[in-house]
Amino acid sequence: MSRETIPVTVLSGNLGAGKTTVLNSLLQARTDLDIAVLVNDMGEVNVDAERVAEHSDISGEDEDLIELSNGCICCELRGDLLDALAKLARTREFDQLVIESTGVAEPLPVAQTLTMGFDQSDLDPTEFYEETGVEVMDYYELDTTVTVVDAHQFWTAFDSTESLMDGDTKKELGTLLVEQIEFCDVLLLNKCDLVDEATLDEIEEMIGVLQPRAEIIRTEHGAVDPDEILGTGRFDFEAASQSAGWLQELREPHASAEEEHGVTSFVFESRWPFHPERFADLLDEFPTSVVRSKGHFWLAGREETALGVDVAGQSIRIAPAGEWIAALPADEREATLEANPELAEVWDEQWGDRGTRLVLIGTEMDHEEIHEALDAATLTDDEMAADWTAFEDRFPRFELEPEDEPVENETSAEEVGLAD
Known part of the structure; x- marks a missing residue:
């Protein structure tokens, strides 16, 4: 394949925000692009991957659909993520890569993994990497980070102290929502059909303070113009890592x-x-x-x-x-x-x-x-x-x-x- 780097879009967002719906809408809208998909789910059975296979032209056996299950790509599965992407790059040719992270994933460490590869002191090279010497970022370039937010449940989630489990780590829903908002290039405010205009304005105002550099796009049923989140060139790690409103x-x-x-x-x-x-x-x-x-x-x-x-x-x-x-x-x-x-x-x-x-x-x-x-x-x-x-x-x-x-x-x- 060409050594020209492949743009990567990462979809983050709380559980139930609509990431998979956005992904399915994306795949159905851009039939002119060969899009590879990686879906991460915390369970042993990757339900999100099954839904993608059901609602798109990508089948469960298709090499363009990779499932990473029973862990989170922001922590336990970072090495597996790089392994999967390296194997995909060596065996397939495609135009874009979309990664849907699990609902408990923090986008910043995912971005670090995709920009630094195995050049991280706390990430041991896996057997595949040691055997091949393939460095993932020779093939990919993180292009756009996207956070999907559920407008209907925004304030409930924002104030929630409910604990979510990420392996052995507890994460509070409200804290995780803030971290996902603070690290993104594009924020999709989804399920806007369930919320009145005044509430949407309030939510946008809060998001704008927490993450002033992100483009906020209102969506219903996860429908978004693919050009808004694919190949945008908006990602800048230095700016993104320092972009939180505070x-x-x-x-x-x-x-x-x-x-x-x-x-x-x-x-x-x-x-x-x-x-x-x-x-x-x-x-x-x-x-x-x-x-x-x-x-x-x-x-x-x-x-x-x-x-x-x-x-x-x-x-x-x-x-x-x-x-x-x-x-x-x-x-x-x-x-x-x-x-x-x-x-x-x-x-x-x-x-x-x-x-x-x-x-x-x-x-x-x-x-x-x-x-x-x-x-x-x-x-x-x-x-x-x-x-x-x-x-x-x-x-x-x-x-x-x-x-x-x-x-x-x-x-x-x-x-x-x-x-x-």
Whole structure:
């Protein structure tokens, strides 16, 4: 076959959002293209693959349809995914590849696998790769990432703390929905026929804040123009990995004036640490109007390590966010400051770079009230001079190795149930 790379479209989305319906519609609409399909399903029997075979010209025995079952391509089956794609590329010629991931898959690690191949420290080459030396990305190029969202169930899923199982890993439905929205080039807002116009506008407003760079397309019954998601050339990993709404807000926070549908955001900053008891109490009763929040904070008594908070719907997670530069050995600290002269603008003579910066996104938020609650959770003048070790600290403890780097979706993050 030609060594010209084959464009790949990845379909993500929660269970029941309509990914398979979109895929079937796609296959029926673009009969002029030879489209290969890979369908991932968590069960031992790949039901989605059977449905694709039933509703398209691709049969269950067709080499253009590959099934990956009993696991998820964002974790356990990454090696199997690359093996399958390498075998497909060597034995078949086709114009496009569409990958439908399981409903519990996070799109970012799938994109990493498709862009980095086996060049990942945590992914061991499989026997096929070792025997052939075939590097998948010699044949493929990730072209478009697509997330399908169920408009009818959007707010229910968004606020859900229901746990989904991905192997031995529990994922909350609301958190997973946010992660799928935040990493996509095109978002298909499906089942729009079941939702009124005002609700659709509200959903689009929230999606636009969470993922400002994605094109939002309203669909019914999964019907979409194939040109909107095939061969678009929209994928840019560097942009995609930094595209979440909260990251944009941290870089360039916009005015907090009320938006048309009540979706607003603001940034809370403080150079004083949070009181561990009061901040824990605040998180236990965090305002339900805040639907997304992320950033780092300084907790009194934790002067070595910054902590990160991740709020998605009803889920609140705490994870280490790296060492404070001020806590580094003197030679490392000076080298870091020399290499990053912009830090001088925020450097405090006593506390260095320690501080808090959180972005909060929500619906009908009372910015002043929430800001005051956060401010009240920081130390007072008297407490700044007190013994911080005397404060009760119910936050999880983490051991951050010196060589560790803070990573997105840190696996050691702990769910916050601080009152328990």
